[in-house]
Amino acid sequence: MAIKDKVLVYGAGGVQGGAVASKLLKEGYAVHTIVRNSDKAAQLQEQGITAFVGDLSDAGSLTPAYQGVSKVFLVLPVDFDLERNRQFIRNTVDAAKEANVKLLVFNASGFFTDDVTGVAAYDIKRELIAYVKQSGIPSIILQPTLYMENFLIPGVVDNQTLAYPVPADFAITWISMEDAAAYSVYALNHPELAGQTLPIVGPEALTGNQLAEQFSAALNRNVQFYSLPVEAFQEALSPVLGKESAVGLADSYKWLGLNTHLLPKPEQVSDELRSATPGTPLKEWVKQAVQNGFFTPVAG
Template identity: 40%
Template sequence: MPNFPNSILVTGASGAQGSAIVSACRAAGPTVRVLLRKGSPDPFGDGVNIVRGDLADPGRLALACLGVDAVALTLPVGASPEEILRYGRNIAEAAQQGGVKLLVFNTSGHVSGHSGTAVMDAKAELIDYIKTFGPPSIVLKPTLAMSNIAAPWSAPAIMHQGVLAYPLPTNFQTSWISWQDMAAYVVEALRHPELAGASFDIGGPQALTGPEMAVILSGIVGREVSYYPVPLADFAAALETMLGKDAAEQTAASYAWIHSQKQTVLAVDLGQTTRLLPVKPTSFADWARALDWAALAGDAKAA
């Protein structure tokens, strides 16, 4: 593609989302540079340029942005609202000053302005800041990650108890998305700098309820699976043990906001998006069939 950048900086590269973006960008052919914290392992090896530093260090960001055509921005999971704004402003300013031609911001979740939730409001404010002070930009707002269903806190319950537990009401329809498809959307956005200024809600090809997902999983994992809508209080308590009190409260608040919306708030109409960013996203069933659920559940026989 003539418009595809020759070089791309990927932030958050060592995380699940960032590493998927790195893989997708490498497959597309440009030179890929990643920002990795000092002392952290290099999971990429030959073929990826490494700049040591982080989003809190404007000097290292200026170096990372030097000579690259585009930036694929993903912020750290669990970043506080203050960190979202500080990190995002730092990279936007470094990219603008470095002559970056396009910034693609993966918001790592649904964003609505004036939601009253600290994390979403910070991301909405950051989007406005990037549009005003950063280079030309495209914003991608994914729904929920399919990998949440296969996480260590989810897969064992599916396999051992036949329960798919998630903090969404039973009737909520969600266009779940895989990390690989999210990365494919990033690559397609990088191919289309003429779309600068646009924002896209991205998700999978189907809007499924929890019970519908449970039926699909029942046919894949070899046992009947039922859906359990986890109460928000229980969800927040479980998160606190993993993320700490502040991050848990912020995440739970975002889910509480989702609960207050229409049941289709996370159901994405991909019609126009697909015309502009031609990605064919993976269905939940196809994604689930490709996994080794016994291994994900920690079953000894899978070892």
């Protein structure tokens, strides 16, 4: 297979970036990435990814990874410190500009409006996007809704309960990270979309009760939806993610609960994009999660 362009994929050692890197390799692209240590670099090298050791807070350490790169997929770590985020985006985007990158695809890891909300998670991302646009690099911004992988957080799906901090009666369009990666690769393959912000969503919008029905059918047991209070969600996440991240996520879900109607719907995706990225229905995603050992169905 002939090698196409070189693409720098941030986060290729994680779930989101890893899915993008895997798809690009299958399409014949050469993939670079940046990791924090040599052990992780060696693991990724075995997968065919050229990995460089660097740190988002150290601008100079990023430069080698940009050698020969024409496109960049950027996703940043979950972090609610504004100054760190400013440093991360400045270093990554400035390095791309210096390398004369032709296209930058930025997955903002969430949907939000153009209005100032007072919610750190959204206002930080808004500032980062503004910096990307001001750089002059042709760019495509991706805004996913909620990831299906959030259902894998311990305690979200229990024996007979699906507990999540969203309203029970409003239909939300969820998307899998694998499908988000498909959107990302589509964007990287279509530089003519530069200048656009694309909402990336799955093929169906489901209420909390409909989520429970889908899980019930896939797991062969009765699952009820419970609209989890945001405070309880924050308390559960704090020991896992740390207080700062737990508070930041809780604040974003408070805003989401009041503005669920603003979330994009499946019909807002263009026919061309939907044809290329049809998306995975939730029931099918749950079945795949069962096959991967994340959920245990009841035999029957």
